[in-house]
Amino acid sequence: MAVVFEKPKTLSDATLHYCPGCTHGIIHTLVAQAIEELGIEGKTVGVAPVGCAVMAYNYFTCDMVEAPHGRAPAVATGLKRALPENIIFTYQGDGDLAAIGTAETVHSATRGENITVIFVNNAIYGMTGGQMAPTSLPGQITQTTPYGRDVSTAGYPVRICEMLSTLDGVAYAERVSVDCVPNIRKAKAAIQKAFENQVNQKGFSIVEVLSSCPTNWGLTPVEALDWLRDNMIPYYPLGVYKDITGGDK
Amino acid sequence: MALKNFLLAGFGGQGILFSGKVIAYSGLMDGKEVSWLPSYGPEMRGGTANCSVCISDEPIGSPLVLSPDVLMAMNLQSFDKFIDSVAPGGVAVIDCTLIDKKSSRTDITAIYVPATALASENDLQGLANIILIGAILKHTGFADFEAVKKAIDKCVPPKKRHLIEANLRAIELGMQYE
Amino acid sequence: MAEAAIKSGCRHFFGYPITPQTEVAAYMAKRMPKIGGTYLQAESEIAAINMVLGAASAGVRVMTSSSSPGISLKTEGISYIAGSDLPCLIINVQRGGPGLGGIQPSQADYWQATRATGHGDFHILVFAPSTIQEMVDLVYTAYDKADEYRMPAMILADGMLGQMMEPVEFPEKEADQKIEKPWATTGHQNKRAHNIVNSLYLDPNELEQKVVERFKRYERIKEKEPLAEEYLVDDADIVLVSFGATSRIVKSAVNSARAMGIKAGMIRPITLWPFPEKAIQKAADTVSCFMSVEMSMGQMVDDVRLAVNGKKPVYFFGRTGGIIPSPAEVLEQIQKTMGGAK
Numbered sequence: 001m002a003v004v005f006e007k008p009k010t011l012s013d014a015t016l017h018y019c020p021g022c023t024h025g026i027i028h029t030l031v032a033q034a035i036e037e038l039g040i041e042g043k044t045v046g047v048a049p050v051g052c053a054v055m056a057y058n059y060f061t062c063d064m065v066e067a068p069h070g071r072a073p074a075v076a077t078g079l080k081r082a083l084p085e086n087i088i089f090t091y092q093g094d095g096d097l098a099a100i101g102t103a104e105t106v107h108s109a110t111r112g113e114n115i116t117v118i119f120v121n122n123a124i125y126g127m128t129g130g131q132m133a134p135t136s137l138p139g140q141i142t143q144t145t146p147y148g149r150d151v152s153t154a155g156y157p158v159r160i161c162e163m164l165s166t167l168d169g170v171a172y173a174e175r176v177s178v179d180c181v182p183n184i185r186k187a188k189a190a191i192q193k194a195f196e197n198q199v200n201q202k203g204f205s206i207v208e209v210l211s212s213c214p215t216n217w218g219l220t221p222v223e224a225l226d227w228l229r230d231n232m233i234p235y236y237p238l239g240v241y242k243d244i245t246g247g248d249k
Numbered sequence: 250m251a252l253k254n255f256l257l258a259g260f261g262g263q264g265i266l267f268s269g270k271v272i273a274y275s276g277l278m279d280g281k282e283v284s285w286l287p288s289y290g291p292e293m294r295g296g297t298a299n300c301s302v303c304i305s306d307e308p309i310g311s312p313l314v315l316s317p318d319v320l321m322a323m324n325l326q327s328f329d330k331f332i333d334s335v336a337p338g339g340v341a342v343i344d345c346t347l348i349d350k351k352s353s354r355t356d357i358t359a360i361y362v363p364a365t366a367l368a369s370e371n372d373l374q375g376l377a378n379i380i381l382i383g384a385i386l387k388h389t390g391f392a393d394f395e396a397v398k399k400a401i402d403k404c405v406p407p408k409k410r411h412l413i414e415a416n417l418r419a420i421e422l423g424m425q426y427e
Numbered sequence: 428m429a430e431a432a433i434k435s436g437c438r439h440f441f442g443y444p445i446t447p448q449t450e451v452a453a454y455m456a457k458r459m460p461k462i463g464g465t466y467l468q469a470e471s472e473i474a475a476i477n478m479v480l481g482a483a484s485a486g487v488r489v490m491t492s493s494s495s496p497g498i499s500l501k502t503e504g505i506s507y508i509a510g511s512d513l514p515c516l517i518i519n520v521q522r523g524g525p526g527l528g529g530i531q532p533s534q535a536d537y538w539q540a541t542r543a544t545g546h547g548d549f550h551i552l553v554f555a556p557s558t559i560q561e562m563v564d565l566v567y568t569a570y571d572k573a574d575e576y577r578m579p580a581m582i583l584a585d586g587m588l589g590q591m592m593e594p595v596e597f598p599e600k601e602a603d604q605k606i607e608k609p610w611a612t613t614g615h616q617n618k619r620a621h622n623i624v625n626s627l628y629l630d631p632n633e634l635e636q637k638v639v640e641r642f643k644r645y646e647r648i649k650e651k652e653p654l655a656e657e658y659l660v661d662d663a664d665i666v667l668v669s670f671g672a673t674s675r676i677v678k679s680a681v682n683s684a685r686a687m688g689i690k691a692g693m694i695r696p697i698t699l700w701p702f703p704e705k706a707i708q709k710a711a712d713t714v715s716c717f718m719s720v721e722m723s724m725g726q727m728v729d730d731v732r733l734a735v736n737g738k739k740p741v742y743f744f745g746r747t748g749g750i751i752p753s754p755a756e757v758l759e760q761i762q763k764t765m766g767g768a769k
Binding site for chain 3 (some may be wrong): 022041042043044045047054055057058060061062063064065066067068071074075076077078079080081082083085103104106107
């Protein structure tokens, strides 16, 4: 029997704790594939966030550091400065990266730290049970916006790629989605490029991945992907927001 | 000399902290224990700068000088504030260009040097503080003159090497003032 | 202090400007680029301590320095660093508090340093130098002990030590850094299992076990590592307990008291955690009373009382808000106490 799919070796055999239908699993796989295909597992150190992906340190087989909430880019900065030859990435959710850790995100970006940031945006706080995230959409119902996000009191969502693309220190910023196979392919290419940029000393690279949260959105996995496509993508348009890496090598 | 405690006081910009460094380094060049502590404590008010320096044969206890053996005063506020704290038998060196008051104490030696005027007359603008150190040196012999020269050499930053000669002239001027 | 850190092998400094510790950062900014090290001015105290966490994970000697309000911000990161068993050096040049407080010297962060540098059950090593020379020497010790016990070390100084100048001699040895760090996340190079630096244990049994193991290590430290200077304690009637810059004032007062015929002595804790209980306990058998002298409303006095355990009276004298007590004030307290005790 021919092997048509193999789990990347950069993913461990630990059982993922993610809810059924959650797209974190896909994104983990894409990151692991990128690391494996670039042959950099031995010198990669990942930084896990606080949030749903907190246990990422158990799933990736490279060395891992678990950072305090929002501080992954600062921890990654410390690692990269101490280990300039290594490949350092962070894997963060929207609460971690765009709320409590906004300062760390913006300043590691503007310093042009040569690190790779994988930003999983599912417009909600998953682990704590579905509260409003900085990226929750106007009108979106969450545990803490039970009548829908009212922008007059709760403010507007943060568009991270747009914001970061204004910074001189950023080399590459792209927003992708994992709602369907063609988009997953694009996401894979973007994540791979974000790692390649670091290998080639290009500077700060961020890939924002629009992701679903069926559990906290109160939808089935398939409905959740539809919701992502119909609601998130219009608000968070996919595409390359910044790329000064000069294309492929 | 077992212990000499210096308190130097004036406005920021008069070179008070620098003077303290010169005195401390002079002690160091003489092989003594020294400490230098910039304006700290309750006396830091009204934009004044001051500085405690200790020179001793023994390890220094409190580096904060509250009852100085030597007071250098470069403005009226400092004079008013500290003249009564000078230890009996101590020396107060006062820039009488800037302070037109005399001490009524009989248990200390008060030396009045028009340092700021002397500095402008001798083309040594900004070195009134060093002229006062010269006067202190003359009246207390806190260090060897050679040690003071070395200290000045050490304290003047590389960018200002051309001022060393003027500093030495200022010291001598202070030492000669009667 | 900064040079001592460099000589100890520190090549990474992450900080945020705050008075009165700017001298350390300025020195690092000048020196680090010349020796191939990293000086990085972070966007916040919080970011700085997390950069320390990252560099410490990589197994390098790293430091940050700050002053009281900044240390409060760093406590989150310090808790994570302790919970992840990482070594690092933190300098606190204390100023008056609470809140923005003032910028004059203080020792009012004693409780914070010895009890609450963050949430959770943990300790950090706390060293309290009283001279610039000792500050230099303790930087070496702090790095060695932090590495040995895999925990953060703090030099708890104050604004007086932070800004004064005294001559220092640097030990000639360059740090050997012989302690292996097989746990460091340096990339496994496909040669070993992957390392994880982590402080999360969702299973309470596992977490309890982790914490209990750490406290066993703390017990060893309490046994082996307390440091204190004893000055004229043997025949003393009254022993003053004092640390850091304050102890120099106290020493002057003790000398004056002796000159007046009062048998005063001093115990100066050099490690605040572990607190040198034994030195205090020993003295408690022979002296008539203790007096803790601090630049605070009385914080270390708690540890003195715990060590004395009711055997002898423990008094307190302190100034706070940035006021340095004078030797004359301390002497007056000694006289009052001894007058009353007789």
